[in-house]
Amino acid sequence: MGYPHPRHPRETPVLSEHFGDPAARTLAGWKARGGYQALEQALAMDPVAVQNVVKDSGLRGRGGAGFPAGIKWSFMKPDGKPHYLCCNGDESEPGTFKDREIMRWTPHALVEGVATAMHAIYAETGYIYIRGEFTEPLEAVTAAVREAYAAGILGANAMGTGRRLDIHVHKGAGAYICGEETALMNSLEGKRGNPRIKPPFPAVAGLFGKPTTINNVETLTAAAHVVRRGAEWYKAMGRPDNPKSTGTKLFSVCGNVARPGNYEVTLGFPFKDFLWELCGGAPDGRRIKAVIPGGSSVPILTAEECEAVFMDYEGMAAAGTLLGSGGVIVFDDTADMPRQIARLARFYAHESCAQCSQCREGTAWTTRILERICRGEGSFEDLDTLLEIGEQMSGKTICVLSDSCATPVASGLRKFRHEFEAKIGKKQGKAFVPSAYPTGLTPAAAGSAP
Amino acid sequence: MTAPASPAAPASPPPPPSTVRLTIEGIPVEVPPGTSILEAAKQAGVLVPHYCYHPGLPVAGVCRMCLVDVEKFPKLAPACATAVADGQVVHVHNEKAKKAREGVLEFLLINHPLDCPICDQAGECELQDYTFQEGRADSRYREPKRFNPVEDFGGDVLYVPNRCILCTRCVRFMSDVAQDPVLNVSERGDRAFIGKAEGHDLTHAWAGNVVDLCPVGALLSKDFLNKARAWELDRSASVCTGCSQGCNVVLETRDNVVVRVKPRSNTAVNQYYACETGRLHYRWMNRRDRLEVPLVRGEAGVLVPAAWEQAIAAAARTLAAAPRLVVLASAGLSNEALYLLSRIRGPGGEGVFRVETGPEAPLAGAPDLALRADRAPNGRGAELMGFARHDQPLAALQAGDTLLVADHDLAGLDLAALDRAGEIVVIGTTLPGELVSRVAVALPTCNVAEEEGTFTNLRGRVQRFLQAKAAPGEARPTWSVLGDVAEAMGRGRAPMLPADVFAALAGDHPAFGGLTYAGLGLRGLPVLDAAPAGGTS
């Protein structure tokens, strides 16, 4: 069973092998576990060869979008400009806490992955951006970087190859949106964490206007393993009938679940086995009602829908949802879905960067309607309004925060509409009196009871 | 200002593909590569509704109002931030795009106080206009509205956050154009507002432009606050008289009173902007202590009102009899007036003027644009008409000289020199107090808001201004009065129209050769020897 529980035999520990083992945190401990062999190997290779290994392995971005990592790296050409690598350690998607464990238990694994990627993309400087709330991972990674410098692994003459590799740890300060790649770059540049309009894409003009590659913590850590153990080894893990999703993936499990934690399984693992066998299902003999499988921004699945799903990019898409960041949020039969969805909307309203009109206003409006419904002051029109607002919030903004708010609301409303309807017109104690709002040509949006 | 072409220019890179062809709303257009869809649409005569985009500012792409449907694109694209591509087919007014705009408008209005009846922007508000055109008829918002108090941003600017749509035009203007970044977006989500660091006010010489740039009623001019409704205003194209830059402006009047000066775009002169000095340089146009009737000193030695014919005859007589004529001209007179003055002056006379000066205040992000040290619109024109600039122009007076004061209020002059003057004639908008007992004839004229004509700015650009209001009393256009006086003196026929004066002027002065009054349009043209920056001393 995943960390912090004893490992389940059906897990495939690659990234999580040393979770919970304090000895793996130090440079000596990491080297004793085979650390820095990947980097040494990579530095002896041509950057394009490193790109190709990762390309061949089929490793895809683990931050949520699933873009093939090797292809992303291959956009970086030796053009004489300074290149940057950004490591996205801003993990803040509700339900996701895998990068945190990588960083606090195996910080050297990350440093090695970052350094390997830097070599592959012709970068001399890399920044590891870690969210400010992650005090322990920040300490661990900072210490690892310091050790790596002291040991000559980083610096002007990395591992004696003459190659310059500088890695700096950058501490965030509380903003979910900084997990969006261009927002992270703005944040690193000392600006508000506003996502940028694309194009230009980071590979053309990213951090400080220079060609930049940005990868998630898990992606970079996995890349080091790929370099060391080869593309074939990595490719072999996954559903045989789905070559598009390869390797292992960390899944964070939380909410109403018997054994919350991080589980590492090969992509394509049956979701049903995962939920009930590995994670133990709902706690205290209750039943699972719903699951958000890929971090809070993806469509909600009912328990029944989870049964035939494979845990990879294609499998989740086939079920009408997304693999996302691999944050699995479980709701059991005691969960009040409208209330929890309202809470989720509130999260997005709090985190909207305020640039795009739809997101700035829409997330807050959605939240207020949902909270009013939860107070028993809702109306049936509100449910339609929510869906229409969600429609207007989707696919129209610079980044996808707006869509991320609308998605769980829309799928929650579709799949658990009865729970919302049950709250309408049921203000305890007294009948709900709608505010005297001028209604003009439209029927009063009052709490018209069913 | 254009750099002279270098004879040995370095080998230029291969020319990029010259144009891109696309179709916008069924209209084919051809534009240079890199043009945004929004700008290309303008060329096709299609307005893509927008808030945050402004041609003078870096693209932000945040209001999402300009989303257009580009065929083969998976999602709607922001027209301001999407470059044109060959063969693109763009729909601005199809259902999909209109629906998206309706959504944006609804979002922008949910927390808006809808206080148009007391909002200065009403009538010239893009939120109002687009909502009227394509917004919903009702609101579905049932929740309490956000409220933030009005804030004084310093300078001439008030911020009403409840009306703000966070388009960030003001922030971008201050940081990228004024390059005095005192504004920011503070907080985030729907709590966000335009903020200002403690102790840093909007006191930049060009800060008032944020009020014009604001597409809604969130940034207001204190000077114009609650003064007039936008639809009551009459607007006339004019040229700012605050300095020698010659910014193109609009004079806005209500009931024959100038109530506001706004910039009029002219990329050759002032882009889209006007400075604070220029904006507030209009109250004098409404002065009530004007010279309103012609005055002639009668037999009893007192000034008495006279009919125009008699007054002009008296003036001509006095001027023609001058042993030597010194013309003290204002640098605020039009080219036409100065030209006619030079006729009256004749070859034996002397023409002088003085220009008030003040500190120069450039607008850093705009090319060759500043509040100029010379605080008068037509010093350059005066020089071209043969007038000499002096700090103390009255020093030119010799004992017994006749002095013609042409719309000069004598401010800043050493008046002791007046004692040397023989006869004095005043042709102007006011009769300076110091001259009441001395003047032989005083002829009332219109001020710049009351007549039309041209100015020549410091770069030699000749620009027309139009009449914005009626003159008081019997005052007549300066060119008309001067033309009659010149004719009465036997120096040429009186012109019928300002265009006649300009034609004569262009005939006499080679620098103006080839220019015609009509040809100047409302954005002006440069004189032939237009010197580059700082060319003339």
Next chain:
Amino acid sequence: MTYGPSAGAKLATTPAHGHDDAPYQPVFTGAARDELETLCARYPSRQAALLPALWMIQEARGWVSDGAVEEVAQVLGVSAAHVRGVLTFYTMYHQHPVGKHFIQVCTTTPCNLCGAEDVVNAFLRHTGCGELGVTSDDGRFTVIEVECLGACGFATPVMINSRFLESVTPDAVPDVLEECD
């Protein structure tokens, strides 16, 4: 809790207490200045050191005052308005003084499912704060709800200043507070 009309954004910045009128004493002198310069050397622009600089201010002073905004702006060569815009974007910076122990309880959906709101209430009760965002009378505690702390499997995570606690239950709150000096 209601996601209400947010008059708060501007009105609530007036601190309840803790302002002093003494002239601002710069933070970036001596060793702190050297440390900042070391940080600046990591980036091609001084502006990039803005977040680290604000962290240094907050560590030294507990919050970021208007004076500190001016100092950071001046030291990094950016405008005070830019610093303020950044300061107010990131929720971990304090725009006004807070209690000695700043307690952030995660209440986002995954933790909420596991009873995070009971943990918040326990903190409010045992600290004497009574209300979210209010500093206790003795100035020792401020309790706020925070959005996802990124430790959802360890519901309910709580941050007390830079101390990160996992799996806090309402019953554990008195002991947790006991450890705050």
